[in-house]
Amino acid sequence: MAAPSSPAPALRRKHLRERLRILGFLSPWLVGFSVFFGYPLIATGYFSFMHYNQIEQPAFVGLRNWKYVLTQMPLFGPALWNTLWLVVVMVALRVVFGLGIGLLVTKVKSGAGFFRTAFYLPYLAPPVAATVAFVFLLNPATGPVNEILGALGIPGPEWFNDPSWAKPSLVLLSLWGIGDLMVIFMAALLDVPKEQYEAAELDGAGAWGRFRYVTWPSITPIVLFAVVTGVVQTMQYYTQALVAGKLASGVSIGPGSVIQPGYPDHSTLTVPQLIYSLGFQNFNTGAACALSLVLFAIAMAVTTLLMRKRAGLLPAED
Known part of the structure; x- marks a missing residue:
């Protein structure tokens, strides 16, 4: 042939x-x-x-x-710990809080437009301006939050001036600007077919059952998107932590001022701040590049882990 x-x-x-x-x-x-x-x-x-x-x-x-970054840099450990702490806590709470706000707003019968606008507007605030406002509100001496807590007989924490409260304060700041995730989750929730909810009600499913067996399987791809993008963004967390630490320390920020990040007690120091300090303040560009690649490798590893189906965010295919 x-x-x-x-x-x-x-x-x-x-x-x-x-x-x-x-x-x-x-x-x-x-x-x-x-x-x-x-x-x-x-x-x-x-x-x-x-x-x-x-x-x-x-x-x-x-x-x-590489040897200097991985074995000799004294602040690499604290910066990496702070960054990973923010990734785990901030991303998880933002997803839960954004989903909860999205569920509440979609259930509102009247005034839904007002609540959507009210929850979305804080996200439009510039990061520096929002951080300055939060540091003022949470000022341990003159801030209105501690004054209200004091009037209720609750001792207010030191917030950004306390190493144990600095990172939770940054998480509160991120939850205040939850409007981006709220809009994404609202779009996903409104896209769930109503027929499935009606069928679940006929089968006797309550509110939790409808969420577990109808809502959650429909929005899991959006949840995965929110988690992955949140991890990538938090791995680059820089502006809010730097501005909050410097304002809380009382050091003025202006042209020509050298900013040493991490106040108080390196509790707000993140890996991107350390990269900037190495490369543009200490002019150690080689070490800054090595540290950047370490951060890139960690972000890729975490993202790959989340994208795997056994992470539980996506339903397994038959």
């Missing part, structure tokens, strides 16, 4: 035109990915093996930067 003949030149040209057309549609994304992700990632890996102070020419030092 004769072997099949090769494709005709016309067919090969057609396939080539299809590939070029697809490549043309992909080219904006490919250019953006290469310029804003691919090249910076490669450059970060390159400089992580160099001694570079942004003035002199880079000099190859092998694994010296």
Whole structure:
């Protein structure tokens, strides 16, 4: 039996035109990915093996930067612990709180528009302005929150001035701006077919049963999206922690001022703050790049773990 003949030149040209057309549609994304992700990632890996102070020419030092970051940097442990603590606590509470607010607002019969606006508006506040307002509200001496607690006979905590309360205060700040997740969960909740709720009611399911067997299976992809994006964002947590720590410490922030993050007692120090301090305050760009890759690897590992079906957020396929 004769072997099949090769494709005709016309067919090969057609396939080539299809590939070029697809490549043309992909080219904006490919250019953006290469310029804003691919090249910076490669450059970060390159400089992580160099001694570079942004003035002199880079000099190859092998694994010296990695050794310094992983074994000799005194603040790496506290910064990593604070970052992971915020990832676990802040992301979990934001998802639960955002889902709860979304459920409540979707059940409101009258004034739903007002409540949607009221819960979403804080999210529009700039991060620095929102942090400044929160530090003022939670000021242990003159803040209205502690004054109200004192009037009720409850001793108010030190909030951002207490190492044990600084990170919970940042979590409260993040819950105040929960409007983004509320909108996402509201869209998912309103998309659940009403017929399924009616069928569950006919089967005798109560409120918890309807949520467990109808609502939750329908919104689990959105929950997974919220968790993954929350982890990525919290791994980059920088502005609010830095501003809150400096305002609480009483140090003025202005042009030319050198900010040492982490007040009080390094309790608000995160890995992105440490990267900035290494690279742009101490001009140790090589160590900053190595630390950036460590953070990138941790974020990728956590995201991969969450994306696995055995994490329990997505139903298993048959």
